[in-house]
Amino acid sequence: MEKLFDIDKKFKHSRLLTIIALLSFAAIAITSIIFTNQNVNDFSRRIYVVNKNRQFEAMVSDINQNRPAEIRYHLARFHELFFTISPDPKAVDLNMEKAFYLSDESVKRLYDDLIERNFFKNMVQGNVNQTVKIDTIIVxxxxxxxxxxxxxxxFQTRATGKTTKLGTSTCLLEDVVRTTNSPNGLIIRDFKFSSVNTKSSLEYEN
Structure with missing residues (x-):
């Protein structure tokens, strides 16, 4: 009888070890499958570009992950193009052409209004150089x-001195197809702009 109890005890012990081993193998198998899927997904998001026998790696990411940064860059680029004015009318026209690719008719209306007020003509004739510096973009x-x-x-620089204005603009932005002229795939809509003089001096420094 004692031998029977001993055999039964050993059988239960073996069964417990077997169950533990099976559970361990199952856990290892599940972990391996999850890890493998993650690696496959990560590898599938990698793009390799070969240029002149040199390989470059790029990563594919969700468009919404980096959207705020792209919006800020899009707006910074647009303001630099639209508000940078040099005494060369051809340079002004080239900047405006690039700015129009990033925006809609609300910007074109602002441009036409400035044309009617002879703004660009007066800037060119007055040999005024205008530049901008972005302070804050809230998205x-x-x-x-x-x-x-x-x-x-x-910042406006002319022969008689320098003037600084504080500009503020608001707008909406919508997604569009990415192109060479609009690499961020965004377009500015309902653009509104206002400015106030903050300083005018012969000795103003940026």
Whole structure:
């Protein structure tokens, strides 16, 4: 009888070890499958570009992950193009052409209004050089269309002195197809702009 109990005890012990081993193998198998899938997904997001026998790696990511940064760059680039004015009318026209690719008719209406007021003509004839410096770009990417506000300084340099204006603009942004002229795949809509003089001096320094 004692031998029977001993055999039964050993059988239960073996069964417990077998169950533990099976559970361990199952856990290892599940972990391996998950790890392998993650590696496959990560590898599938990699793009390799070969240029002149040199290999470059790029990563594919969700467009919404980097959207706020792309919006800020899009707005910074647009303001630099639209508000940078040199005494060369051809340079002004080239900047405006590039700016129009990034925006809609609301910007074109602002441009036409400035034309009617002889703004660009007076700037060119007065040999005025205008540049901008972006201070802050506030982006709300939680809703669509995206909303943004840009605060920037406008510096005007002429023979008689230098003037600084504080500019503020608001707009909506929508997704469009990415192109060479609009690499961020965004277009500015409902653009509104206002400015106030902050300083005018012969000795103003940036």
């Amino acid at each position: 709300d990417a939680s809703s669509y269309p995206y909303r943004a506000e840009t605060i920037f300084k406008i």
